[in-house]
Amino acid sequence: MSDEDRMDALLRQLAADEYNRPPEIIPREQMWEAVRQGIGNGESGIGETAGTGNREQGSVLPFGRRVPRWVYLAVAAALLLALGIQVGRLLGPSPTQQLAPRTTQPDSLGPTRVAPESVSIGNPRRNVAGIDSRSDDGAKGPPKQKGGGPERQSTPDAGNDISARAYSVAAAQHLTEAEAMLTAFKGDLSQGRMDAEISAWGKDLLSNTRLLLDSPAARDPARRKLLQDLELVLVQIVQLSPKSSARDRDLIKGALTDDQVLTRLRTAIPVKGT
Amino acid sequence: MLYDQHVDRVYRLAFRLAGEDELARDFTQETFIRAFQRLKDFRSESSFGTWIHTIATSVSLNGLRKVKKFRTRESSLDEAMTVGAVNRRAEPDLKERLKQAIDNLPEGYRTVFVMHDMEGYTHEEIAAALGVQPGTSKAQLFRARAKLREALADFAGEWVS
Numbered sequence: 502m503s504d505e506d507r508m509d510a511l512l513r514q515l516a517a518d519e520y521n522r523p524p525e526i527i528p529r530e531q532m533w534e535a536v537r538q539g540i541g542n543g544e545s546g547i548g549e550t551a552g553t554g555n556r557e558q559g560s561v562l563p564f565g566r567r568v569p570r571w572v573y574l575a576v577a578a579a580l581l582l583a584l585g586i587q588v589g590r591l592l593g594p595s596p597t598q599q600l601a602p603r604t605t606q607p608d609s610l611g612p613t614r615v616a617p618e619s620v621s622i623g624n625p626r627r628n629v630a631g632i633d634s635r636s637d638d639g640a641k642g643p644p645k646q647k648g649g650g651p652e653r654q655s656t657p658d659a660g661n662d663i664s665a666r667a668y669s670v671a672a673a674q675h676l677t678e679a680e681a682m683l684t685a686f687k688g689d690l691s692q693g694r695m696d697a698e699i700s701a702w703g704k705d706l707l708s709n710t711r712l713l714l715d716s717p718a719a720r721d722p723a724r725r726k727l728l729q730d731l732e733l734v735l736v737q738i739v740q741l742s743p744k745s746s747a748r749d750r751d752l753i754k755g756a757l758t759d760d761q762v763l764t765r766l767r768t769a770i771p772v773k774g775t
Numbered sequence: 776m777l778y779d780q781h782v783d784r785v786y787r788l789a790f791r792l793a794g795e796d797e798l799a800r801d802f803t804q805e806t807f808i809r810a811f812q813r814l815k816d817f818r819s820e821s822s823f824g825t826w827i828h829t830i831a832t833s834v835s836l837n838g839l840r841k842v843k844k845f846r847t848r849e850s851s852l853d854e855a856m857t858v859g860a861v862n863r864r865a866e867p868d869l870k871e872r873l874k875q876a877i878d879n880l881p882e883g884y885r886t887v888f889v890m891h892d893m894e895g896y897t898h899e900e901i902a903a904a905l906g907v908q909p910g911t912s913k914a915q916l917f918r919a920r921a922k923l924r925e926a927l928a929d930f931a932g933e934w935v936s
Contacts, residue, residue, distance in 0.1 A: 509920050513892045519870050523790035532804050539808035574815050
């Protein structure tokens with residue numbers, strides 16, 4: 502052993518013994534209380550699930566077998582999406598403003614798409630407008646160009662802005678989850694196996710993708726194209742079964758690589774701060 | 776379960792980096808809060824330890840930077856108020872010199888030295904936590920040791936004899 506090595510060993514020993522030496526007893530309980538409070542008293546289910554052993558009785562483990570993790574993810578995504586749509590309905594632009602751009606879009610959403618008018622975000626608002634027009638005129642007829650109620654007219658820009666943000670948040674959340682799912686799926690694919698959970702996860706994502714396609718979130722042409730490509734890939738994944746041939750898997754792989762869906766998803770997802 | 780499995784190691788690392796119980800607690804708590812809030816982003820069960828240590832090092836180093844900035848501002852104020860006072864500190868002993876030497880290491884060197892030589896992390900674990908290559912971790916440890924040897928060279932005669 503050289504002098505340098507000997508000195509390094511001594512330094513290491515001395516540093517381990519003397520430099521910022523942690524206490525023998527670690528304040529686990531106090532820290533856990535703070536963590537619990539920090540994550541909202543376990544309201545999301547996470548706090549209850551990740552705690553110390555004596556709290557685990559009767560709880561559901563996050564990586565346990567009782568409830569698969571994707572269920573939490575799917576429920577969270579669906580709730581967020583529903584919230585985004587609801588906020589958009591409440592604060593969105595007037596029905597006339599909202600419907601105008603839709604008429605310019607070609608109805609080329611494909612056979613798998615739900616008819617846009619039936620799930621249009623603007624529909625409830627339009628009904629409100631219709632009721633308003635009847636109550637004013639006392640007769641049925643096409644709604645007047647009122648542009649919403651007076652309270653909405655006072656701050657249309659703010660409403661539009663909030664609505665656009667809500668949809669953007671919902672879309673970003675959805676794309677993040679889609680990216681996670683496709684990454685997991687790609688991993689499974691490369692190992693030649695097909696997880697049933699992935700398929701169920703894909704179904705949830707598919708319905709959310711279609712909802713988003715029919716919402717103002719899809720007004721951005723790039724996002725719309727991405728959602729359409731994502732929908733196509735998800736449909737293929739959902740239809741894939743353990744008995745599917747290698748060719749089917751290759752087709753999905755091809756769709757993922759050729760359209761660069763994953764890369765585009767990653768690019769579209771906003772960067773989060775640490 | 777997850778908390779119990781990882782809290783000791785996370786706290787020990789935070790304490791080694793921060794040197795104070797209060798800061799170490801804050802960093803540990805923040806690490807777990809962030810981890811639980813982002814569980815949805817985590818996919819692979821096997822690497823949860825790596826993932827949480829990535830968060831822990833990021834939280835601790837960012838937190839320390841803020842604390843350091845704040846304390847530097849405070850101490851420069853103190854110095855301004857005690858102009859002319861003579862610093863009559865005694866010659867620091869070996870322990871204090873070692874502490875100073877480690878504290879004065881560049882952040883990357885110090886982090887790797889603390890993780891590897893004091894807390895026993897492997898270079899692969901360190902690399903994953905810091906987002907660098909294992910080779911970078913090895914190089915930083917090598918340089919950290921060299922800097923410490925240099926800083927404590929006047930004690931070398933006593934040690935190696």
